[in-house]
Amino acid sequence: MDLSEFRREYLKGGLSRTDLHQNPIVQFSQWFEQAQKTDIPDSTAMILATVNGKGQPSQRTVLLKYYDEKGFVFFTNFSSRKASEIKENNHVSLIFVWLDLERQVIINGTAEKVPAAESARYFLSRPKESQMAAWVSSQSHPISSRQMLLQKFQEMKTKIGEGKVPLPSFWGGYRVEPNEIEFWQGRKNRLHDRFLYKKENGTDIWTIERLAP
Numbered sequence: 727m728d729l730s731e732f733r734r735e736y737l738k739g740g741l742s743r744t745d746l747h748q749n750p751i752v753q754f755s756q757w758f759e760q761a762q763k764t765d766i767p768d769s770t771a772m773i774l775a776t777v778n779g780k781g782q783p784s785q786r787t788v789l790l791k792y793y794d795e796k797g798f799v800f801f802t803n804f805s806s807r808k809a810s811e812i813k814e815n816n817h818v819s820l821i822f823v824w825l826d827l828e829r830q831v832i833i834n835g836t837a838e839k840v841p842a843a844e845s846a847r848y849f850l851s852r853p854k855e856s857q858m859a860a861w862v863s864s865q866s867h868p869i870s871s872r873q874m875l876l877q878k879f880q881e882m883k884t885k886i887g888e889g890k891v892p893l894p895s896f897w898g899g900y901r902v903e904p905n906e907i908e909f910w911q912g913r914k915n916r917l918h919d920r921f922l923y924k925k926e927n928g929t930d931i932w933t934i935e936r937l938a939p
Contacts, residue, residue, distance in 0.1 A: 736828040736912025741919035743936065750907040750923040750932055751795055754831060757909070761824045774800070775819040776811035784811065790822075791848060797903040798833060799840060801848060803865035804896045810866075812837045818902055828912035835904040845898035857891035858882045908937070 747753040761769040770790045777783045786808060788800040798820060802809055812818065820833040849857060862878040869875055904925070911919040918939040923932045 735914050736918070737914055738828045739911060740913055741909065741911035741921065743921070743934070746909070746921060746934060748932065748934070750904070750909075751793070753909060753923075754793070754907065757824075757827075757829060757831065758822075761822075761827060761829075764824075764826055766824050766826050769822075769824065772798075772800075772820045772822050774808060775821075776808050777815050777817070778811045779814040784808075791899070797835065797901040799899050799901045801845065801897070801899045803860065803863065803894075804839075804898065805867070806865040808866075809900075812900065820902055830908075830910040832906075832908040832910070833902060833904045834906040835902045837900045837902050840899040840901050842893075842898065846893045848899060849893045849897070854886075854891060858886060860897045861891070861894055913939070 747756070758769070768789075771787050772790050773785050774788045775783055775785045784807060788802065788808075791799050791801060793799060816837045818835065818837045820835075822829075822831040824830070849860075852860075858879065862875065862882050906925070907923045909921050909923075913919055916939060920937040920939060922935050922937050924935070925932055
């Protein structure tokens with residue numbers, strides 16, 4: 727199928743150096759708040775790219791649960807493909823795509839597990855059914871059928887009853903500590919605005935440079 731005629735111009739805005747905050751986390755917060763106010767569906771969704779020990783990349787969508795100056799946090803099963811690949815190579819990339827605003831944010835950095843106490847705090851905030859789902863899903867591993875998965879879930883509900891769901895030892899969070907953050911704003915004629923923040927080695931100082939589209 728020839729898709730060469732599927733195109734549109736990006737006309738909703740621009741981005742100049744004077745628009746940018748010196749701190750990329752503050753800049754991200756400004757864009758993220760605008761994405762939420764625009765009612766973009768799943769504005770917390772971000773694509774996580776990992777690379778295994780053989781150099782094979784893989785991607786999947788995860789949800790940002792919180793962020794601060796230390797990094798961007800998501801949660802997963804530690805036996806999942808993404809967790810296995812992070813164990814082999816903890817250099818990862820995240821991308822937020824907010825098409826309604828004609829914007830992207832790309833984050834490159836390293837992923838590390840958050841402390842168990844931090845994972846427990848978030849786990850306790852989840853709906854009870856989501857807590858139980860973490861127990862019954864052997865994420866990324868083959869299963870015989872959906873019916874088997876639902877049966878395990880029902881067995882878990884019966885077992886737990888009115889009790890509390892404990893934090894699985896095989897489940898928790900990762901924090902992606904950024905060393906590069908790029909802000910991309912679509913522009914007319916494909917002359918997009920791109921600015922890259924790079925952290926100077928061993929410091930908390932960020933430099934900013936404009937990239938050609």
